[in-house]
Amino acid sequence: MHTHRNTLECLELVPLFASLPLEQRQAIADLIVQQPYSKGSTIYLAGDEVSRFLIVEHGQIKITQSSAAGNEQIVRVLNAGEFDGEANLFGQTERDTSATVLTDALVCQINRADFQRLLHQIPEVAVSLLNQMSQKIAQLEKQVTLTNTVDVKGRLAQYLVETSAALHQESFSLPLLKKDIATYLGTTAETVSRTFKELVHEQLITNKGRQVTILDADGLALLI
Amino acid sequence: MHTHRNTLECLELVPLFASLPLEQRQAIADLIVQQPYSKGSTIYLAGDEVSRFLIVEHGQIKITQSSAAGNEQIVRVLNAGEFDGEANLFGQTERDTSATVLTDALVCQINRADFQRLLHQIPEVAVSLLNQMSQKIAQLEKQVTLTNTVDVKGRLAQYLVETSAALHQESFSLPLLKKDIATYLGTTAETVSRTFKELVHEQLITNKGRQVTILDADGLALLI
DNA sequence: CGGAATCTTGAGGCCCGTCAATAACGGTGG
DNA sequence: CCACCGTTATTGACGGGCCTCAAGATTCCG
Numbered sequence: 001m002h003t004h005r006n007t008l009e010c011l012e013l014v015p016l017f018a019s020l021p022l023e024q025r026q027a028i029a030d031l032i033v034q035q036p037y038s039k040g041s042t043i044y045l046a047g048d049e050v051s052r053f054l055i056v057e058h059g060q061i062k063i064t065q066s067s068a069a070g071n072e073q074i075v076r077v078l079n080a081g082e083f084d085g086e087a088n089l090f091g092q093t094e095r096d097t098s099a100t101v102l103t104d105a106l107v108c109q110i111n112r113a114d115f116q117r118l119l120h121q122i123p124e125v126a127v128s129l130l131n132q133m134s135q136k137i138a139q140l141e142k143q144v145t146l147t148n149t150v151d152v153k154g155r156l157a158q159y160l161v162e163t164s165a166a167l168h169q170e171s172f173s174l175p176l177l178k179k180d181i182a183t184y185l186g187t188t189a190e191t192v193s194r195t196f197k198e199l200v201h202e203q204l205i206t207n208k209g210r211q212v213t214i215l216d217a218d219g220l221a222l223l224i
Numbered sequence: 225m226h227t228h229r230n231t232l233e234c235l236e237l238v239p240l241f242a243s244l245p246l247e248q249r250q251a252i253a254d255l256i257v258q259q260p261y262s263k264g265s266t267i268y269l270a271g272d273e274v275s276r277f278l279i280v281e282h283g284q285i286k287i288t289q290s291s292a293a294g295n296e297q298i299v300r301v302l303n304a305g306e307f308d309g310e311a312n313l314f315g316q317t318e319r320d321t322s323a324t325v326l327t328d329a330l331v332c333q334i335n336r337a338d339f340q341r342l343l344h345q346i347p348e349v350a351v352s353l354l355n356q357m358s359q360k361i362a363q364l365e366k367q368v369t370l371t372n373t374v375d376v377k378g379r380l381a382q383y384l385v386e387t388s389a390a391l392h393q394e395s396f397s398l399p400l401l402k403k404d405i406a407t408y409l410g411t412t413a414e415t416v417s418r419t420f421k422e423l424v425h426e427q428l429i430t431n432k433g434r435q436v437t438i439l440d441a442d443g444l445a446l447l448i
Numbered sequence: 449c450g451g452a453a454t455c456t457t458g459a460g461g462c463c464c465g466t467c468a469a470t471a472a473c474g475g476t477g478g
Numbered sequence: 479c480c481a482c483c484g485t486t487a488t489t490g491a492c493g494g495g496c497c498t499c500a501a502g503a504t505t506c507c508g
Contacts, residue, residue, distance in 0.1 A: 136361055188464080191465075
């Protein structure tokens, strides 16, 4: 038995399917399994054989990858409406990343075979997915360039501006722990702590605990 | 007038289209325009309005991105059979990267409208493209993790192993200038030079000019 | 052959990673 | 409500990897 109304809601907030006519969305909704995850739980680990496509209905999920030395690196953070697992719809069945739940989350999942059928039956889904994936590629390329050419202060500035934009407010609560911000930026918690202090001292932001306010977005942009 | 046989050849060596039946490949071949580029020439620059999908038939092309400070960063190198420009088939019409020809190259191009039509007419093309793009995403994620968690020596080791594998030989001529290897690895020419010396000293490789021979692939892998 | 680009080598300094210890938080149970 | 504990954050000292600057050597190519 599917909880039909709920899975439809999930589809509606996802850009990937939002443009489809209702009839097609309903057909897709029947393929979806909803699953809640609580904060701190693991959705999958690197090496797992998981061939499901997943969409975040609400909550936040971090996707991490570990180096041979065992260092954890955050590859990206999924927010509501974002998806993961497209690589596992094709050849690759084994995950090379892990997914951990940052805040209580609701996740919609479609299994590999169903999704494959969907791609062939509804070309618009494939085109829409291509569109989303091309954006993801562009964003990853920017991230590569950023970490290779900009110092930690600039990367933190970039992260704060970006986060502020995503939340549509210049005063906000950090969605990640500072130690997670550190691995996302390719640095350490100590350096992040010191860099926050610098930015505060230069009156570009205020920061008390997890609360951040952007005072001078232009000044931050100059650091990037 | 199309040079029918030539454009077909281009399709055949590209994984993106290789699995299609001949009839469909011929239809696609009619949409393709072939263009030769000479070493050092520019295919497009960041900011250009280029809405063409391009496939490398032979030769090498480097895709670069510049930071605000003006530092050039190599995002990736296209070899024969690889493609670029998928982001410009959808919303984004303006390039945010530049493409420069490393060795004399032959490039097949399809314009945006034709390719869009193709995606809707032949679902296999869309699925195949999704597959390729998902691999690109996985590779970019690995690169992000690598540059963030591994030191220059490890990154150079990784680059050499990867290049050796791509060329199917353990003794080869570097496809990139060392200064380009530097920007690809997110470091400087000086550091690359010193690191080569280290690897030679540790008898993991030999290196005379542009010529490199891998002596101990396992030893290199330990550095990653 | 000659000029330009690339590569190498050295010296010096700074960013940032590591180690270590303390402080501040945040959730839990009495 | 507060005491308690584990987690997270801060701060300092120190060292090392790598960037910068500068000069010379080598290669590339017309």
